[in-house]
Amino acid sequence: MSNPPAADTGLKVTGPQVIQRLDYRAPDWLVPDITLEFALSLDATRVRATLDVERNAEGETGAPLRLNGDGIAVAGLEVDGKALNDWRMDGNDLVIDLSGDKHRVVIETVINPTANTQLSGLYASGGMLCTQCEAEGFRRITFFPDRPDVLSRYRVRMIADKAKFPVLLSNGNPVASGDAHKNTHWAEWHDPWPKPSYLFALVAGDLVATRDTFTTRSGRKVDLAIWVRPGDETRTDHAMRSLIASMKWDEDVYGREYDLDLFNIVAVADFNAGAMENKGLNIFNTRYILADPETANDGDYDAVEGVVAHEYFHNWSGNRVTCRDWFQLSLKEGFTVLRDQQFSADRGSAPVKRIEDVRILRAAQFPEDSGPLAHPIRPDSYQEISNFYTATVYNKGAEVIRMMTVLAGAERFRKGTDLYFDRHDGQAATCEDFVKAIEDGAGLDLTQFRRWYQQAGTPHVAVTLTHAGETATLTLRQTVPATPGQPDKQPMVIPLRTALFDRATGANRGEHLLVLTGEEQTFTFDGFAELPVLSINRGFSAPVAIDNPSSDADLVFLAANDDDPFARYEAMQQLVVRHLVAAVGGQLDDAARSAGRAAIGKALAAVLADPALDDLMRGELVILPGETYIAEQLSPVDPGRIRAEREALKAWLGTTLASEWKALHDRTSAVPYGLEAAARGARKLKTQALVYLAPADPAEAVARASAQYAAADNMTDRQGALMVLCGLDGAEREAALADFHQRFADNALVIDKWFSLQAGSLHPRAIEHLKALAKHPDFTLTNPNRVRALYMAFAANTAAFHDPSGEGYRIIADLILALDPINGNVAARFVAPLGRWRKIEPARAALMRAELERIAAHSGLSRDVTEQVGKSLE
Numbered sequence: 001m002s003n004p005p006a007a008d009t010g011l012k013v014t015g016p017q018v019i020q021r022l023d024y025r026a027p028d029w030l031v032p033d034i035t036l037e038f039a040l041s042l043d044a045t046r047v048r049a050t051l052d053v054e055r056n057a058e059g060e061t062g063a064p065l066r067l068n069g070d071g072i073a074v075a076g077l078e079v080d081g082k083a084l085n086d087w088r089m090d091g092n093d094l095v096i097d098l099s100g101d102k103h104r105v106v107i108e109t110v111i112n113p114t115a116n117t118q119l120s121g122l123y124a125s126g127g128m129l130c131t132q133c134e135a136e137g138f139r140r141i142t143f144f145p146d147r148p149d150v151l152s153r154y155r156v157r158m159i160a161d162k163a164k165f166p167v168l169l170s171n172g173n174p175v176a177s178g179d180a181h182k183n184t185h186w187a188e189w190h191d192p193w194p195k196p197s198y199l200f201a202l203v204a205g206d207l208v209a210t211r212d213t214f215t216t217r218s219g220r221k222v223d224l225a226i227w228v229r230p231g232d233e234t235r236t237d238h239a240m241r242s243l244i245a246s247m248k249w250d251e252d253v254y255g256r257e258y259d260l261d262l263f264n265i266v267a268v269a270d271f272n273a274g275a276m277e278n279k280g281l282n283i284f285n286t287r288y289i290l291a292d293p294e295t296a297n298d299g300d301y302d303a304v305e306g307v308v309a310h311e312y313f314h315n316w317s318g319n320r321v322t323c324r325d326w327f328q329l330s331l332k333e334g335f336t337v338l339r340d341q342q343f344s345a346d347r348g349s350a351p352v353k354r355i356e357d358v359r360i361l362r363a364a365q366f367p368e369d370s371g372p373l374a375h376p377i378r379p380d381s382y383q384e385i386s387n388f389y390t391a392t393v394y395n396k397g398a399e400v401i402r403m404m405t406v407l408a409g410a411e412r413f414r415k416g417t418d419l420y421f422d423r424h425d426g427q428a429a430t431c432e433d434f435v436k437a438i439e440d441g442a443g444l445d446l447t448q449f450r451r452w453y454q455q456a457g458t459p460h461v462a463v464t465l466t467h468a469g470e471t472a473t474l475t476l477r478q479t480v481p482a483t484p485g486q487p488d489k490q491p492m493v494i495p496l497r498t499a500l501f502d503r504a505t506g507a508n509r510g511e512h513l514l515v516l517t518g519e520e521q522t523f524t525f526d527g528f529a530e531l532p533v534l535s536i537n538r539g540f541s542a543p544v545a546i547d548n549p550s551s552d553a554d555l556v557f558l559a560a561n562d563d564d565p566f567a568r569y570e571a572m573q574q575l576v577v578r579h580l581v582a583a584v585g586g587q588l589d590d591a592a593r594s595a596g597r598a599a600i601g602k603a604l605a606a607v608l609a610d611p612a613l614d615d616l617m618r619g620e621l622v623i624l625p626g627e628t629y630i631a632e633q634l635s636p637v638d639p640g641r642i643r644a645e646r647e648a649l650k651a652w653l654g655t656t657l658a659s660e661w662k663a664l665h666d667r668t669s670a671v672p673y674g675l676e677a678a679a680r681g682a683r684k685l686k687t688q689a690l691v692y693l694a695p696a697d698p699a700e701a702v703a704r705a706s707a708q709y710a711a712a713d714n715m716t717d718r719q720g721a722l723m724v725l726c727g728l729d730g731a732e733r734e735a736a737l738a739d740f741h742q743r744f745a746d747n748a749l750v751i752d753k754w755f756s757l758q759a760g761s762l763h764p765r766a767i768e769h770l771k772a773l774a775k776h777p778d779f780t781l782t783n784p785n786r787v788r789a790l791y792m793a794f795a796a797n798t799a800a801f802h803d804p805s806g807e808g809y810r811i812i813a814d815l816i817l818a819l820d821p822i823n824g825n826v827a828a829r830f831v832a833p834l835g836r837w838r839k840i841e842p843a844r845a846a847l848m849r850a851e852l853e854r855i856a857a858h859s860g861l862s863r864d865v866t867e868q869v870g871k872s873l874e
């Protein structure tokens, strides 16, 4: 995105323009119909847009027609069939005075897709042409009221070279097509469903389709196609299966049926985000479509399934009911993430899915909520909307709606969503509309609950449990931390699924839904002869941090015995987090360290031995809490010490349970490849065993990892082995890396893994490796996947990124400056790691701040980077 030039008012622009949620005004003009004619070519595409405009009764009387543009110029303009010269530019906006209430406006623009490195608007990717219009990309194609509350019916005609662009796709249904002059051909598409401009899409290229069909429950036969580059069609089966399963699931669980005769998906290699829900023509990053056992690991399979479902579910939660303005983004994203999470839970192991989702929330959203970029799930202001496609809007947004399901129960929640879809079908709605529909449909009072939409910050709940006579008394006290612009907070509604276990018998005495609404509340439970064992926030029923008073012994008990699988995992995590936080803080003497380790070792041994556990769940229970989550519990943070203590614990567990890990590796290595849960669980544990053995017995780990690599008939085993080798020294490491690169040289997605594994490795010289990789011929700043593969993995590699020399910070700042002119949207994503400086120990914090200041001193930064850097320095 480019900076907004000073509006032609004679006034100087003093600061960045801030858009406020409460400034929303209805559009002055509507565009019920639009026809777009494209003469497509890679470097000069002509666009002729015919807009039927009419005044909006709710708009300002007599207002001129104001159309947004970004980096485009008017090449021709007609109103009601006559050339018009009486128009003006106001900054990026095209302004036309119109006397009547209805007009036909025809605008011509010429754009260069090849020069579009921002990948927003119409751009070229590997010889094909495609669009990305969310949030504000449509204005880079033509002038338009580019806001989600202007809904239009689209007719699209494309003409293009027949050999270069044999396939021409747009939203809705194909109407007609044919050959044209010279070597060109044309196609016309029509989308009967009115939609905002951000859902417009066009694709032209040499693509091949994998096809299938789905018959909806009311009998509509839908043709399904997944379009990829020739050669990739062998890797679309999983995506197609996932699509069909999603279509069925949305009918069964939410009563939502697909509404066109055709559903197209296109995979492109250059894409800023994961995928895009354009009406009837979803466009995907290749990494969320292409999968086969040889090139995609089990996590990739899950990601494909989840993202295909996510985009499909948007057809209702996003497209049929869209957003009034971009502050309402969580209306579609929070709800759709919840829906895709529920779908994946139903498809595989629900407890494991829940654990994975919470792990993502803690690793990505909790740090956001406690840093300078914290914002409510419905933000109050923004400079650049692209910066608000965040873990807060998406993942915390999903957690907030999930709490509604906890409060209402599945059946009543469904009544709420039915009412929501019914009431708002065809509309551009608000988060408030959603909450009101759930209130009315599910019969809930969400008055206080609405604070989840208003207040940022992760609530903390301090817990005490006491016992006297026959009564256990549980006291809960909540605090919501101050966040930028929100110093004082009101208490939230926090639903906590809670159980008490009888200490003598180990029996669960029943689960209660405790709803904390005040700052402090006390709950009593009778019939306990002694202090019970507490299991709280089961299933992670609320996205909060619990300060849990349970003893290590109680946590060991829960890790082995809790009947809620999430609570089991949580007890295990708590046990380790508590130990590592104390160790990093220097609070452990030798005796305390031994006692802590012994408790963790005991719990882990029990998990390894428990015959009742399936391997997929066992695999979750043995994963140590991540470094960022540990860092969240500390202030100030010394990232080097977190790495050192976490690795030391791993080494101790690797040594103490060495024979268990070897036996586990032997057992799981004998399980043949398959996509079923048991085989997947075995693969997860196979690599985990190596992860523990690596710091304990490097020679043994290298030998086993090399063997695993050599024997691998799937990417999960191969990548797991290579990950472990990457953290260690030796000829085996170099040999495996060379083999991997050569074996997959023609597969960009796998080469991304090759970059990530090295940039994210535990190897002490990871910085050196990163610097060499940045100069590798396969590296490029113009492909977002490649940039993220190298540098996001590095920024997440805490010990390397936080190297005391400050070199890691310099590398990321240099990257931001180099990438910003190419792709400001992706560049801005790298600011957050530097923005965390306030929580880091003072020496490193000063270096991080200095890099942010160095970036800020540059002129001509994108609005994206300007906003993130500005907020990080405030």
Ligand code: ZN
Pocket (backbone or CB within 6 Å): 310, 314, 332, 333, 336
């Ligand atoms: Zn989405």
